[in-house]
Amino acid sequence: MAIPQLPNVDGLLVTADNPARADLLGIGMDHARCAALHNYLIHNAWISEGRPPAALHGNNINTYFTTHGGAAEALRPRLHPSLAAFLDDARLPPDGLERAPFFFWANEFTSPGEFFAEPEADLFDEPADSLVCLYSTNIGQGGSSGGGLFYHQGIHRAAVFMHMDDHDFALPVQAHLELWHPLETVLSNWIELIRLGKITASPREAAPLFVGEKIGPWEWHPYSEAQVNSCVHAWDRLCNAIESRMPPSPSTPANPPEPEPEPLLAPPALDAASIPSPSFARAFLSRARRPHFRSIAPGLLLPPASAASFTASQPFTHLPHPPQVVPPVCIFPAANSDLQADVTGWLNPFHEAFREPPAPSRVPAGVYTESVDRSVLDTAEEGFRLLLPYGLHGDSARKSDGSGVSAGSATELFQHGYKPFGGDYYRPQRLERLLDHWCGLVVRGVWDVGPRGVEGEVERFREADGAARWRDYVISPTW
Known part of the structure; x- marks a missing residue:
């Protein structure tokens, strides 16, 4: 909310170009x-x-x-x-x-x-x-x-x-x-x-x-319009980083005409999958462009564009839930649809409405948006959960606060832990932060890019459990 007559503190805010005192x-x-x-x-x-x-x-x-x-x-x-x-x-x-x-x-x-x-x-x-x-x-x-x-x-x-x-x-x-x-x-x-x-x-x-x-x-607020916009900008940065590293196709002309950008999902597909309107997931999927590749991360794909396929990839959106509760949406499914994540008991990071039957105990691996009760404090519709088809040992894998992921957890990778700026430990990491982190992995050459996008399988995320590469799978602490 813009409030009039506030003092101007723009020059005092801590930013990358205006850091805090060092001495x-x-x-x-x-x-x-x-x-x-x-x-x-x-x-x-x-x-x-x-x-x-x-x-x-x-x-x-x-x-x-x-x-x-x-x-x-x-x-x-x-x-x-x-x-x-x-x-x-x-x-x-x-x-x-x-x-x-x-x-x-x-x-x-x-x-x-x-x-x-x-x-x-x-x-x-x-x-x-x-x-x-x-x-x-x-x-x-x-x-x-x-x-x-x-x-x-x-x-x-x-x-x-x-x-x-x-x-x-x-x-x-x-x-x-x-x-x-x-x-x-x-x-x-x-x-x-x-x-x-x-x-x-x-x-x-x-x-x-x-x-x-x-x-x-x-x-x-569960989310804001500014957060949707900043997440879309992070998506553009990641897509541009991948597309600029893709090898040229022999059949592609030297200067092809730029096609009109299409969204990741059109409204009919979002409607068919019962994606709530308004919601962060719907806003992001309808505003983010569909890039010229398929794989956004090792073993993870763009959401299918057709209404039938996208609906079939959603294990939660059609389940009964209270009106103020937003269901989790699978936005980046695993390339291998047979890979499933265990979400029984404490392994399930979602709202309680999606923890008991008829909710499934195993769901397709991939990146899901957060499910929230909008009437509760400290919620984050802009959050995400990466559901892996295996549990991490917790030997090296870390959260942002430096603590280890729980042994056997398949849902804690890239998450916060303790938040030094305020908030409870259970609030998830923002999708924007994940996209920017993945962009850094592409730019630094940690992840390779091929003709279909980022190469590798979901097994690649096991590197978080190894002494050599675990730091590549930690997002630095923020709010």
């Missing part, structure tokens, strides 16, 4: 940049509820120290100067009015009594006063005894813990440095979610768009 150990937090991004989120929540922007200016602005007084001032000697400067500049809404939660995953600054995460520091042998719970969480148990945005004063980096179990993934810090990020990176990530439309803010009394629960003014 953290020498100087500490980039407190001015972080405070400006914090204040942007405060401003966003405030005016989304129809409150006047002018109320956030002048002498009635609160900070952590003015709000908590002597209890907060007593913490100053234990704070790095850059963290104290951030708390001096980061605004809080005026007194006397109900405060909106700071963000979807963060409620507010923790109180002085819960500010230092001493139990966690002791448990994981972190130095005294190094670990603080900067923001309490909106979901689960908040404060330093549970979740929140934790900031480490030794390395000046932050990570979000939604639950107690998250501590085991991200602590001790030195063993998991790749999961800790400068605070400006975390705040930029949150602002990017707003700009994508994945999270929006509206008056808290307004009904949520997807009949789910709102957290104050903040609403999480």
Whole structure:
């Protein structure tokens, strides 16, 4: 949602061309940049509820120290100067009015009594006063005894813990440095979610768009139009990388006319297969172009174009399910239709509506879109599951957070695990990220390209279980 009268922070957002501060150990937090991004989120929540922007200016602005007084001032000697400067500049809404939660995953600054995460520091042998719970969480148990945005004063980096179990993934810090990020990176990530439309803010009394629960003014969307567009762009990058490496066909003229692009699936095929409208799967399949090859990854094909064949490749879309539940869609089936994935019990990653009869216990291998209940928080229609016809040993195969895939799992490859920017472990990786990762494997020559597209069989994904190539099958951590 575009909200007027927001401050311009474009030059402060962390991007590839505008990275976070690199010299953290020498100087500490980039407190001015972080405070400006914090204040942007405060401003966003405030005016989304129809409150006047002018109320956030002048002498009635609160900070952590003015709000908590002597209890907060007593913490100053234990704070790095850059963290104290951030708390001096980061605004809080005026007194006397109900405060909106700071963000979807963060409620507010923790109180002085819960500010230092001493139990966690002791448990994981972190130095005294190094670990603080900067923001309490909106979901689960908040404060330093549970979740929140934790900031480490030794390395000046932050990570979000939604639950107690998250501590085991991200602590001790030195063993998991790749999961800790400068605070400006975390705040930029949150602002990017707003700009994508994945999270929006509206008056808290307004009904949520997807009949789910709102957290104050903040609403999480199953997917957004911007995500569909960015996924289609990732698809184009992958297709272009493959097509540019395909050997020329002897029968192809030197400069053939460019045919009119066709979508992966036409509306009649999507209708025949009962692909929900609207849905992320339908939007992607109808907007992504059908390229000039068949194999998009080792042993995985484009979806069949005919309505009958595409419908026959869908084991879930015709099954009964609640109206707010979106079924999984097989978008890239295995070339060998006899290869099937076991989805019994804990091996099934999909919504519970597709785990019991009449749902099948074995389904064709391939890439499926995520099934979600749109009324539940932290869903991801833009997600995917790669279903392999074999279980991985888990000896070397890793998730984004560095943890191993479960031994015997056929559905965890390329998935997140713990999410340092916020969210539960079960939310799947985005399809956009998979397509860009596969593009990198093609560009780097890890995967070979032949006249029909990417060469190889589904067995190729077993490389994730080997010491030599497992890193090629890990997507770096993000939201």
